[in-house]
Amino acid sequence: MRREYVIAYDLGTSGVKAVLTDLKGHFIDAATEEYSLVTPKAGWAEQDPEVYWRQVGKVTRKVLEKSGYRPEDACGIAFGTQWKGIIPVDADGTVLHHSIIWLDARAGKQAEALNRYFGKELFCAADYWPKVMWFRENCPDLYERAVTIFEANSFLKWKATGKAAVDVTNHFTRSFDQELQRFYDAYLEAAGLDAEKFPPLVKPEDLVGHVTERAAREMGLVPGIPVFGGCGDIPAITIGSGSTDLGQMHAYFGSSGWLGLVKRHSSEDLYISPFDEKRDIALFAMQSIGLSLNWTVSQMYRREQEEMGGEVFSYLNQELLQIPPGSEGVLATPWFFGERPPHLSPSARGNFLNLNSCHDRRHMVRALMEGVCYTLRMNVEDYWKESGTRPDRIHAVGGGSLSDVWMQALADILDIPVSVPGSPRHAGAIGTAYCALIGLGCCENFREAAGQIEIERSFEPRPGAVKIYHDAYQVFSGLYELLEPLY
Structure with missing residues (x-):
């Protein structure tokens, strides 16, 4: 058969x-x-x-x-x-x-x-x-x-x-x-x-x-x-996340990462990824997300990583639940490979700040995850203020979206609900598959393709955590200017 x-x-x-x-x-x-x-x-x-x-x-x-x-x-x-x-x-x-x-x-x-x-x-x-x-x-x-x-x-x-x-x-x-x-x-x-x-x-x-x-x-x-x-990873992930309509936003947590907003095509906006003749994907990107986390985990959970392999991240999820939102004051900048807008600095670097003797590796890893979310907020916040619009929900995909702790932090720091579809690690490949399926005549268009993506998990902002993160963000957003002389 x-x-x-x-x-x-x-x-x-x-x-x-x-x-x-x-x-x-x-x-x-x-x-x-x-x-x-x-x-x-x-x-x-x-x-x-x-x-x-x-x-x-x-x-x-x-x-x-x-x-x-x-x-x-x-x-x-x-x-x-x-x-x-x-x-x-x-x-x-x-x-x-x-x-x-x-x-x-x-x-x-x-x-x-x-x-x-x-x-x-x-x-x-x-x-x-x-x-x-x-x-x-x-x-x-x-x-x-x-x-x-x-x-x-x-x-x-x-x-x-x-x-x-x-x-x-x-x-x-x-x-x-x-x-x-x-x-x-x-x-x-x-x-x-x-x-x-x-x-x-x-x-x-x-x-x-x-x-x-x-x-x-x-x-x-x-x-x-x-x-x-075929297509680039950004359009592929947009399709695979199920967020192809105008105004919809997705988050990708892979080696690099971004927030991607589907918007009307404009030839004046050059820092975008084309999607089709009518739509672009405005990018609010980070140079390293998973790369920074993987380095941090490999340094601080080396023995567990050697013993558990990829399962170390499930173990880590339970570890980080023991640390409250805000990592009890620890901040981390995940700029291990330089960073993109708003600073456009290839020389920016990773830092861990405000440590004391009561903190341990759990605080540092959680702070790194939170630092990613703070950086994404910095990248997109001006756009939201200027446009006067925010998405009702963000669809998150990529390996990082498997972490409940990380996705809850994203929802709390952005103060926007986050949804994760099924098979989020394969979102890019599934989106790419539709290039072939449309070409073969099996599917009419990418909007129809995105409509077939089912949501598996959702995270709602928690008012108490939103307040904690908002206060911490006021400090984090000024760190680049303070640390720039070191770079």
């Missing part, structure tokens, strides 16, 4: 996940393969694109073996990936440089130059354009050799199909919007970059090509499977 399915890939910072769904978008099974982060210098972050592809092959075989599904029954493939990386490839298909990923902060000078050019603070060191400028200025020979500059998603589609194409949610040099395209053209000219080095544009649901014989051997699949445009 044939069991039809699609494969959706979620290529993140620490690994790649493959998720199978049926043709209605229902989760079937998942598998993960990890890879490492290369940090040649402080503030630099790179990964090997060929390792991406090798791990895609491994994880495909793993999920098919685990699920018992047959390669010949796959109906479609889509990739969802981290964004803002650059992967230069020459005419022979040789990767010329490790991917300079979203986490990398080396291009601070280039970002400053762009901000001066446009007269606005639009860009930070982690953004796409400054990275391409850095590559051109510091690796001129490699830049000249590069025939195509991919990002992660277009690179994987190219490896799978032999076709170069980038979807609208991952493109930063081309747009279907004429006004935004004029901005891109002006930028390319001012920066002296070559437009022909960047792949052509497709929609997430567009058919890009089919799995080649070589790719089929490397992935453990059969040739001819349709490969669709």
Whole structure:
């Protein structure tokens, strides 16, 4: 009996996940393969694109073996990936440089130059354009050799199909919007970059090509499977969180993280993620959420982590319930890899403050979690004040959303109810699966897809905790200015 399915890939910072769904978008099974982060210098972050592809092959075989599904029954493939990386490839298909990923902060000078050019603070060191400028200025020979500059998603589609194409949610040099395209053209000219080095544009649901014989051997699949445009991790997670309508907001707690607000498309708003021709996702992002927590836990709960592995976070949830909201005065800044707006500081760092001899590791980990929520509030608060609107509810997904303590703190600190859908760790891959399902004609559009996402847990703000956190936030929001001389 044939069991039809699609494969959706979620290529993140620490690994790649493959998720199978049926043709209605229902989760079937998942598998993960990890890879490492290369940090040649402080503030630099790179990964090997060929390792991406090798791990895609491994994880495909793993999920098919685990699920018992047959390669010949796959109906479609889509990739969802981290964004803002650059992967230069020459005419022979040789990767010329490790991917300079979203986490990398080396291009601070280039970002400053762009901000001066446009007269606005639009860009930070982690953004796409400054990275391409850095590559051109510091690796001129490699830049000249590069025939195509991919990002992660277009690179994987190219490896799978032999076709170069980038979807609208991952493109930063081309747009279907004429006004935004004029901005891109002006930028390319001012920066002296070559437009022909960047792949052509497709929609997430567009058919890009089919799995080649070589790719089929490397992935453990059969040739001819349709490969669709796919999307960046932010739109994928937006869909998978079930919050695609105008005014809806989601929170993503992964290696990095953000609050994402669905808003009407505007060519004047450049620091957004395109969703479709009518909608954008305004981002209120943090450079490191899970990365900061993982470091803290690895230092303070090392023995438990060695003994329990991934189960240490369930244990941690019970530990942190013993500490009241506000962590009894302990504050932590989770800026381990620099930080994005409102400060745009690649040199910002993590700190633990106001410790005394009565505090222990539980206070520090809880304070770190609360520091993430405070930072998200700092990022979005001005927008809420200026717009006069706040969402009625936030849908939270990602690995961090499995922590009841963290989600309750988010609800209390933002003073907004938080809901967590089923399978929140797979939200990005499930959202990506709908790119293939819409392309196959199994689903009409992304709004219909989001309507199928069911809520599993909810957290309401608690008045007493809201007051405690509000007072602590008044102190936290001034910490950057106090600590800046140290950076």
